[in-house]
Amino acid sequence: MSYSSKLLQEAVAALSMLPGIGKKSALRLSLYLIAERQEDVLREFIAPIAKMISDIKFCQICHNLADGEICSICVERSHKSNTICVVESIRDVMAIEDTDQYQGLYHVLGGVISPLDGIAVEHLNIESLVKRVEGHNIQEVIMAVSPTIEGETTIYYLSKRLQPLGVRVTLLARGISFGGELEYADGLTLGRSIVTRVPYEISEL
Amino acid sequence: MILRELELDCFKNIHRLSLSLRPGINVIYGDNGAGKTNLLDAIYLLSLGKSHFHLADNALIRDEEEFYRVVGHYSSGDDKTYDVVVKHQRQGKKQIELNRKKVNRVKELLGRFPVVFVAPDDISLVFGGGRDRRNLINRTLCQCDSDYLVSLMKYNRLLRQKDAMLKKWPKPDRLEVETYNYQMIPLVETIHLKRSAYIDELGAVIRGIYADISDDDECVSTEYKSQFALRNIAEVFREQLDAEISIQRPLVGIQRDDILLYIEGKLFKKFGSQGQIKSLLYSMRMSEYHFLSKSLGEKPILLLDDYFEKLDGKRLSALLLLIQQAPFGQVILTDTELSRSQKIFERHGIPYAAYAIDKGELLTAKK
Numbered sequence: 001m002s003y004s005s006k007l008l009q010e011a012v013a014a015l016s017m018l019p020g021i022g023k024k025s026a027l028r029l030s031l032y033l034i035a036e037r038q039e040d041v042l043r044e045f046i047a048p049i050a051k052m053i054s055d056i057k058f059c060q061i062c063h064n065l066a067d068g069e070i071c072s073i074c075v076e077r078s079h080k081s082n083t084i085c086v087v088e089s090i091r092d093v094m095a096i097e098d099t100d101q102y103q104g105l106y107h108v109l110g111g112v113i114s115p116l117d118g119i120a121v122e123h124l125n126i127e128s129l130v131k132r133v134e135g136h137n138i139q140e141v142i143m144a145v146s147p148t149i150e151g152e153t154t155i156y157y158l159s160k161r162l163q164p165l166g167v168r169v170t171l172l173a174r175g176i177s178f179g180g181e182l183e184y185a186d187g188l189t190l191g192r193s194i195v196t197r198v199p200y201e202i203s204e205l
Numbered sequence: 206m207i208l209r210e211l212e213l214d215c216f217k218n219i220h221r222l223s224l225s226l227r228p229g230i231n232v233i234y235g236d237n238g239a240g241k242t243n244l245l246d247a248i249y250l251l252s253l254g255k256s257h258f259h260l261a262d263n264a265l266i267r268d269e270e271e272f273y274r275v276v277g278h279y280s281s282g283d284d285k286t287y288d289v290v291v292k293h294q295r296q297g298k299k300q301i302e303l304n305r306k307k308v309n310r311v312k313e314l315l316g317r318f319p320v321v322f323v324a325p326d327d328i329s330l331v332f333g334g335g336r337d338r339r340n341l342i343n344r345t346l347c348q349c350d351s352d353y354l355v356s357l358m359k360y361n362r363l364l365r366q367k368d369a370m371l372k373k374w375p376k377p378d379r380l381e382v383e384t385y386n387y388q389m390i391p392l393v394e395t396i397h398l399k400r401s402a403y404i405d406e407l408g409a410v411i412r413g414i415y416a417d418i419s420d421d422d423e424c425v426s427t428e429y430k431s432q433f434a435l436r437n438i439a440e441v442f443r444e445q446l447d448a449e450i451s452i453q454r455p456l457v458g459i460q461r462d463d464i465l466l467y468i469e470g471k472l473f474k475k476f477g478s479q480g481q482i483k484s485l486l487y488s489m490r491m492s493e494y495h496f497l498s499k500s501l502g503e504k505p506i507l508l509l510d511d512y513f514e515k516l517d518g519k520r521l522s523a524l525l526l527l528i529q530q531a532p533f534g535q536v537i538l539t540d541t542e543l544s545r546s547q548k549i550f551e552r553h554g555i556p557y558a559a560y561a562i563d564k565g566e567l568l569t570a571k572k
Contacts, residue, residue: 113381113384114366115366115367115369115370115372115373116365116366120370120373120377120381121377121381122375149362149363149366149388150366153363153366153384153385153388156384156387156388157380157384160380160383160384161380
């Protein structure tokens with residue numbers, strides 16, 4: 001596509017660097033921004049993004065996103081909870097928070113151990129987790145890591161590191177998903193679900 | 206399973222070709238370089254999702270073309286029909302379809318259209334490294350045992366991760382390496398057990414076939430060579446741990462397995478004569494055929510590349526005997542000239558179809 005303005009061309013190129021945004025979407029967004037009132041765009045759109053980029057921090061305790069040195073979850077729950085949920089990424093924290101089922105602390109690893117992709121133990125937030133468990137009165141560590149080969153590797157490694165500290169290590173339950181149909185479940189999941197079946201509880205009326 | 210029709214588009218040196226095959230014997234003949242082997246490789250590709258010659262998918266595309274496409278129409282004993290399509294574009298990912306539905310994992314295809322490829326590079330089974338012999342075991346077991354296939358795939362992934370871990374700097378500590386060993390141990394257990402049972406049976410089968418075709422009553426035997434023989438698997442891993450870290454590569458595992466082949470208690474590689482080796486190779490290939498038909502309850506398609514070149518006297522009669530035994534599946538063989546095969550089949554009263562190909566094109570088909 002040819003542009004009459006080099007400024008436009010550069011803005012389109014910049015926007016299309018974003019994940020999920022192609023050239024055409026980038027052009028549409030750019031034209032939209034041009035059509036809006038200039039000060040509105042700067043105030044409502046450019047300023048918040050610039051501020052986020054310059055001011056956002058990673059929590060020094062759990063490596064979640066934070067406005068200050070410590071994230072809001074750590075500030076609110078540190079004295080109340082002694083459970084840490086270990087996740088790969090910040091998005092996993094958000095997913096678990098959305099369930100409203102967990103009121104404990106988090107620890108963001110920043111990935112899983114995968115030497116083939118150049119990610120070894122020292123590239124992940126593992127030492128800080130071990131220190132956290134050592135230094136505070138942590139009772140339980142929940143492994144909420146994907147059940148892939150690399151995820152399993154990470155879980156095993158972490159469990160071995162935590163073992164001498166005497167902390168209870170638990171794993172997210174694995175099995176048939178809600179609303180899923182049995183015939184579409186893969187054999188491995190179904191087999192494991194049979195083996196690790198749970199008692200049916202009749203709720204009191 | 207019978208391959209009824211085969212269609213090729215831009216596959217290796219073949220531009221466009223469509224071929225109707227019959228149950229029983231099919232002879233494809235033509236000069237060297239006409240495309241006979243490529244045709245067999247296409248049939249192999251339909252069964253296993255990859256080339257017999259370990260070629261990358263882009264290397265299978267005809268020069269200066271953008272894609273290849275191979276289609277096979279099969280029919281089974283109970284008159285069901287199956288269509289398999291394998292296609293690949295230069296920039297894209299290979300796609301496999303079974304009855305017009307996309308196959309996401311090769312696993313779903315394996316064992317459905319079993320095939321045994323007997324190729325001129327067979328000699329590597331005796332003189333090549335352990336890899337060639339492991340490939341033979343893997344190919345057979347993967348086609349008939351999905352548990353083996355899954356374990357092997359997972360093991361190989363872990364092995365690659367472990368290898369990368371060992372090569373990193375600073376050197377990994379023991380726990381980092383043990384993390385992989387721990388996950389490999391149950392897989393090694395499964396694979397070792399299955400290989401062990403298979404190789405035992407293989408020995409007996411090879412011995413039987415070999416006795417049928419050789420003049421002397423030499424005794425052929427096989428031995429499964431493995432680091433885990435009669436050992437505790439975890440212990441073997443533990444013993445090598447420090448050595449692995451210092452030498453920076455994996456030293457333990459089923460990737461070091463091998464089959465030793467003996468004649469009269471002596472290594473074939475060193476003591477086998479030309480004739481004995483020919484008989485052994487023939488027995489090994491036929492054992493693959495035997496296993497697949499036994500465990501799948503289905504006769505594999507037998508692909509014999511340039512085979513009359515290597516067969517003589519007893520071996521030829523044994524093969525013909527096997528072919529005459531009903532029910533026998535489909536055989537597709539290649540030869541540089543028709544007259545030789547023609548003479549043999551007519552002498553034994555075996556019906557066959559013949560197809561001439563030249564420069565990647567089908568010339569005639571006669572029955």
